[in-house]
Amino acid sequence: MPKSPAPPQTDKAGAPRTDSRPVIAGIVTALVGFTSSFAVVLAGLRAVGADAGQAASGLLALTLAVGLGVLLLAWRSKVPVTLAWSTPGAALLAASGMPDGGWPAAVGAFLAAGLLLALAGLVPALGRLMARIPSSLAQAMLAGVLLQLCLAPFKALGTVPLFVGPVILCWLVMMKFAPRWAVPGALLVALAVIGTSLASAGTTVEPAALVPALAWTTPAFTLQAVAGIAIPLFVVTMASQNVPGVAVLRSFGYETPWRPAMLVTGAGTVLGAPFGGHAINLAALSAALAAGEEAGADRGRRWVAGFTSGLAYLVLAAFSTALVSVVSQAPAGMLQAVAGLALLGTLATAVSAALADPEDRIAPAVTFLMAASGLAFAGIGSAFWALLAGLAVRFVLKPRAA
Template sequence: MGRTVGLTQPIVAGIIASFVGFAGVFTVVLQGFLAVGATPAQAASGLLAICFAQGILSILLSWRYRIPLSIAWSTPGSVLFAATGIIEGGFPAAVGAFVLAGALIVAAGLIKPFGRLVSSIPTVLASAMLAGILLGLCLAPAKAVGLEPALAIPVVLAWAFVGRIRKIWAVPAAVVTAVALIIWTAPTGGWSIDHMTPDITFVWPVFTLQGLVSLAIPLFIVTMASQNLPGIAVMKANGYEPPVQIVFVSTGIASILAAPFGGHTINFAAITAAMCAGPDAHPDPARRWVAPVAGGLFYLVLGLGATLAAALLAVAPPVLIQAATGLALLGAFAGALAGAISVPAHRDAAMVTFVTAASGLSFFGIGAAFWGLIAGGAFMLLNRKWSR
């Protein structure tokens, strides 16, 4: 009996972590898929695929190593999609880029020099690139209030007031409010119960140079710098030594397998990892591995609702989705911006990366995120050479 009671805490913690992780940013994920050319059915299939991939891996890895290994989707990757838009070749080319990004993650786990090269990317530049990608999306709530105040203000108020009570529930409250308004404002017959059934679509990947440079490489970089490295840091801060290479290889392979069904990269969780690996999950560190197992099982349940989520999104007033998405990303933007300016000597290079990534410029079909990293890196090297 005592053992059952003792397991209640990590089970509840894992379920809450999964709910917060899903409800907080599922709109970001769906918007990202739609932005790179997916149909609503393909977007729903992609959300289902990554829910299942991260849920199964969270269960298997945590069970195998008896430590709280939480796996999540790459939210910065979805943001990158929204900023990049449709590339030549459409969604099949984007799926090809998802496969290539997964292969790069596998390589980071198998090839030690490659992993060290990835780790050598300056954190300030990776953070600045992510902040630049996020800027336009984080402006959306204010713009939505100006365009449709009757719809956007309730979402913002729900986020603000609930956040004062319990910050972790702020974004889910905004999403729930947005969903309620979507249902209320949806035209009669705009969506039906048929959307409750999961959509599974298969897309043959198409490999293009533009997909590699504009999507795969930036997706790999933001996933490693903004998800995997912080996730590893969270684990170590809570006294765990995660099997990094095993996780890289397994998440990379799972990402490759999920890609033809529309899914993109999965990786170490960061925010939800803190919920599952910390004392709130269980006072005894040896029992916290139960939390991501429970959370993984709940992700399988949440994934079955992906088609309904996509159906709601299809009939939603755009300003509602923009407001909810922007609010969900404010914390990530603040963290990225803080990381970008954390080293005074590199602030100029970071700002070059930030403004370039935020500018939306494109050369040779290659998006601003990549050029931001190149511009900031070149400026950093110039400063080092000049200071000698």
């Protein structure tokens, strides 16, 4: 049950005291959420066929959808609910590769995933069906998808060590002293390295490439893309983002407005899909920044942190295209290296959760290896087959009642 809000604080004269901590917490929430994973989004969109302009449009669409969605949910519910784009979903895209039908088919899969997210709020049976998928298998599928991307920083050490070495060193030092800012710090070092490289080579970025712009892509629907991208994208988004997001808010004494959240994130995904946005969802890790003590002692005003994070995302949207323009000039493998560092913590968590039960490790192990194998059959990527294989192995090995 949610705890009762603390009484409003007052100054010596008895007037209400203005607490800026919710505003600061909201800004930090947006900065951490954006900078720690936008490289993963770009890597995923490029992997499924987006060119540089379409990837920039996708990042812009996601940032706008997250910002507007948070403003609506936080204002209406007065709960410090926050949204994010699906980082595990973007990693899934990076491992999936271009589907049959190219970028338009991927966009169609994004739209289908958005419809499934909205249906999760409208149809309770769909939520119950999702709950029947063992968490260990969903986490194992995610871990297998993440493996190749998390190897990228170490592979890049063999090809561009002078570029990647400082990034990894910064990440390691920040993990020791300020873990929350480890990936943003590594990103800043990467941008500095890229900028130095561009300056020394005399490369310039056209001013027109810095202006945010949405690029429309007419969706195309193929069975392979829906099965290989949309369904796994929906599963990992629900299992790795939405469900943990609810748990994080509950740990601070808040109940998530589930149906409105699913409708808003589903609608935001559907509207953003033609412009390249793959999926938005409840924030999980960054949700604690807006709902915890850092957002102020008055629990009744912490929703302001969520609302402020929405405003901050809208400001960040104005700079998203400029970031893409700079990052697109990076040496080959640099973007994937930053994305891999951003996902190391997620990989560790997924592997731990997948193998937590000593009595049920074979099915998750098969799921992990199948997802990591990159197997594609009938045009459908490995994530879909990994989940089916895990369910089949679990069914066969499950002890029968006497």
